[in-house]
Amino acid sequence: MQETAGGRAEQKARTREEIKRAALRRLREGGPGAVSVNALGKEIGLTGPAVYRHFASRDELLTELIVDAYGDLAAELRAAVEAARRRSRPGRVAALAAAYRAWALREPHRYRLLFSAPLPGYDAQSEPLVAASQAAMDVLVELLAAPGPPAPAPPRALGTQLGGWARRRGVGHVEPATALQAVRLWSRLHGLVSLEIEGNFASMGLDVEALLRLEADDVVG
Amino acid sequence: MQETAGGRAEQKARTREEIKRAALRRLREGGPGAVSVNALGKEIGLTGPAVYRHFASRDELLTELIVDAYGDLAAELRAAVEAARRRSRPGRVAALAAAYRAWALREPHRYRLLFSAPLPGYDAQSEPLVAASQAAMDVLVELLAAPGPPAPAPPRALGTQLGGWARRRGVGHVEPATALQAVRLWSRLHGLVSLEIEGNFASMGLDVEALLRLEADDVVG
DNA sequence: CAGGTCAGTTATAGGCTCTAACTCAACGGT
DNA sequence: ACCGTTGAGTTAGAGCCTATAACTGACCTG
Structure with missing residues (x-):
């Protein structure tokens, strides 16, 4: 040794x-x-x-892998946004979307680890996991909070909820409209990418990259 | 006995x-x-x-549970669309979206079974699974193929791919634009609902139902 | 250099999937 | 009415797994 x-x-x-x-x-x-x-x-x-x-246990090991994976993903997204900093706002969003998908395609096993509970009574709500996940989400919020054309206002109730969330997270300066964009972008990315990874588009011969661009563009207008 | x-x-x-x-x-x-x-x-x-x-094996049992679950989900979606048949097209799409989410929230363990491979070397591409999954997808396509305002045309390449897919599936009469709407709706539903089920919105206090309506309306509207 | 700490070991309990070999009741052909 | 076949059940066991207990021996500290 x-x-x-x-x-x-x-x-x-x-x-x-x-x-x-x-x-x-x-x-x-x-x-x-x-x-x-x-x-x-x-x-x-x-x-x-x-x-x-x-x-201490297999769970602890897997949890650590998940936290690491969130960290890697967030870093990759951050790098992509940084690399595209000269591009337009929609261009930066598209870059982030492409990076998200690229990471997931490169490491599908880790992406799966993030979004599908791999364990019997696994607690996805545990402190470190939530923190790691939100760190990745922060990249989206930061990007969308950058100056740009005003986002369409969310419906009243949703706006209140999003505002409350931003405040609780210590980013009270983020507009509810921006938070809504972030959530929409996140869920669209995840929807498309996870379906692609699980092979649900395999038989369709779809250019998922193009589809993703369409969906991302639609979020930022 | x-x-x-x-x-x-x-x-x-x-x-x-x-x-x-x-x-x-x-x-x-x-x-x-x-x-x-x-x-x-x-x-x-x-x-x-x-x-x-x-x-024959635990796999076979689980596969059968998955196929059943796809069947139940598809039936539920079909029933929701049928029940909303007097409503406007966006109204019917909203009804389908709500039914999709309701089923997933009522049976999260089965929803998870559908979209996250629960097994070591599980083959989500196996014949019966793909068929069951596409039967559910058919409900979306049928609904969106019903007469309504013309959907925006997809980009050239995507249109070709979607047209080819529709033809191969024996529903060549379905416009590429309609197929695109179906795919967008499907992936948005899945993105939102799966994030909600895994608890990723738990700390946000979001009215996911409203968010879902927003996303669904945006597809057909 | 004495004593504690700690990464490693073997042994073991109790769970899992799945196979092998056997039993015995019910069905079907003569 | 009998009797051979079928097949749903049994117990036993191989070979995995997670995790704990008890022990060993090397290293670091006082």
Whole structure:
């Protein structure tokens, strides 16, 4: 052991990462069912139970994978928006949409992890998960909150709800109309991309990219 | 045994149904992970292996649950459209959207079964599954193909793809523009409803019904 | 250098899917 | 009316899985 330098803490961190890498590998190759604690241990030269020194349970490990995935997705979206910063507002939204889809197509196993509860009594409402998810949502909100043509006002009741949400989240300056755009964009992205990933468009020979652009453009007007 | 009349075939059919009912019960109460062949058997007074006389594998059982669920959903949508037959076209679309959401909220465990692969190497592309899924999609297409204001034409390439799809499916009379509306409606419904079911709107206090109406109106309006 | 900490081990409990081998009641042909 | 076949049920067991318990031995600290 101790091929690389570092004390116990560093070694432990390295092993944790190694386990997570193995988990992602197996997730990619065999789906969530293939991510078994025993198999992960074996894959990195440990026995099964040893893994429990690093993760309290399989749930904890998967939760961490989910949080990481949200982080990666958010970073990718942020980068795409940044790269398109010279383009028009609709152009930036289209760039974000394309990046969203590209990430999901590149890592469908991780995208699935985010949006379909992989566990028996899994709690998607747990603190860190909600936080991670909202961090990704923030990218959309920020982009849409940038100066641009005024968004159509939401119906009265929805407007109140969206305003309340923005206030509770500490972004009270965001207009309800903008928040509505963000929600619409998010749900449209997710709808199209998740259907595509699960193969529901496979038999249709559709250019989902074009469809996505259509839907994204329609959100920002 | 043999409380009710019937020969071996009828008895067998009854037991199959009983197993499926137990599976739905456990699915509702404990998620996909709780649908174990052993537990199902016990629940209806059999040993675990006996269940394999009726279903070749757990996969086969789940596949049948999925096909049934698609059927139920399609029937419900059809009924909603029928009940709203006196209303305007947008009114009928709104009714369908509401019915879609209502079904999903009433049976989230079954909705999840439809749209998130619950199994290791599950094949969502298998013949019966695709057929069942398209039967549900047909309800949307039929509704939108009914006489109404002309839908905006899709971009050239998308139009070609949608036309080809309609032709291959034997509904060549359906305009590409109509097919596009169906796909947009479908993906928007799924996006909103699946996010709602997974709790992603929970912290937002949103009236998803209103949001859904907005999105549906936007497709036909 | 003594003592504690902790990552690893083996053994084990209890669950799962699914197969094998067997039993025995009901059905159908003669 | 009998008797062979069918088939729905049984128990036993292989080979996975998650997770815990008890133990070992290397490292770090005082």
